[in-house]
Amino acid sequence: MRIDAHAHVWPREGKLNSDLLERLVDACDRLEIAEAWCSCPVTAGMGDPETVRRYNDFVLEAMRRYPERIRGYCFVVAGYCRQALEEIDRCLNRGMLGIKLYHQYLINDPALFPVVEKAIEARIPILCHAGHGTDQETRRTQPKISDGVHFADLARRYPEAMLIMAHLGGGGDYEWSLQAITDTPNVYADTSGSVIDEGMVEYALRLLGAKRLLFACDETEEGGVGKVLGAEISETERQAIFWRNAAAIRARRVR
């Protein structure tokens, strides 16, 4: 059993990119991934409420097509506070299981506090794009990408929140971020991303413990599965990462 806690569907020419969805489902079939938790964030610019709603509709459409395979995160832009809270209600009522944030705001920006409080109330996780990029390109193009320090700051303010720091393997110096969140037990890390550094999963497990790690791919399917399979950890820990932790998070939701 494997649950991919960080996956995506995307638009193409104003519609859900069906070809990519089919490829994702095919990849899940071939790599024994039972569920892919998908979002469709606006990745360039702020994202107005109408666009955000349309993008979330793409996720809902994918969920309808593959109700057992595709689960959804509701993407919101916190600056549009009222619309963001309404959009979360709309998406949760249609079966989504969490909230997705991108890098429009740092995760500890006060603009996000109402969204975080909403997530606490609904007992759902917040998955946020993350990384400590040490190269100029990342700093130039993603000035508000959140790293472990930002997550830890928010986690201390809201210890009831379930925060998922995205893609250990996709966002720069993961050791920096892991060091920062070690003492904030309500921050999880997902293992996704194209970086497949040998020992990465073991180091994350050493700092966070197996219960705070979530298997994920973020479109690096073989790398995502392979790094957890290759990690020198116990089978109990591997299964916790592959699916048990995600299943426990999903089960917490208020119905």
Added chain:
Amino acid sequence: MIIDANAWLGHWPFRPLRHNDVPGLLGLMDRAGIDMAVVASVHGVLYRNAQRANEELAEQVAGHRDRLIPFATLNPNYPGWQRDLRLCREMGIRGLRLYPIYHGYDLTDAPALELINAATEMGWPVQLPQRIEDVRQRHWLDTERNLTAEEAGAVVAALPRTSFIFLNALGLPPGLFLGAGGSRSQPIVTDISRVSAVLRDDMRALIASVGVGALVFGTGMPFNYPEPALLKMRVLRASEEDKQRIYSDNLRAILGL
């Protein structure tokens, strides 16, 4: 049989590597079911005098030549590389792995072309890693530049008689592998450590446009877990014959094994 085109021995200064000595690497290969591996010394990337790393490497793999195929690192701007190249051959080294970004030259500079030509004359293939690590996690003293497709294309076009093996590469255009007007006498291949067999499905796209001869198996271990590359091969939609070419036959032909 599985041969890994992309393995390493030694220390990387910016994070600890495990399984990075001969017993460790062989253990990792055994776990992954990998029979043989092309290895270069990580130290050759950053030693001022790369030949010192080649000497270490030759000593390390002695007694394990049945499984480890050593590749040398040389800097064409460093005095005496011609002698070092000859010594490397005498030490049983079988090819070159070059780092133009770390060593501060362009692949089409005259000294680089001279070095690659000299290796070609000896029947050696030349490996070009597009990167060592992802630049987004670069140490503040490390480079933040990858070898570009344009740089790769330029050296390939300049040297049609050389067998090139790209490592850790992504985004190389299909045309690069074919050569202008089919003028190449030696193959150009890329290892599979960064391409995919699902979603983007780079591997099948490359097979369709260039042929299965463009791919060789490679993991990047011990920088990387070997399992992702093995998974790619498992899920790749290709015939068993084509898979065997990727696993080992293409590289064996280049190395003359």
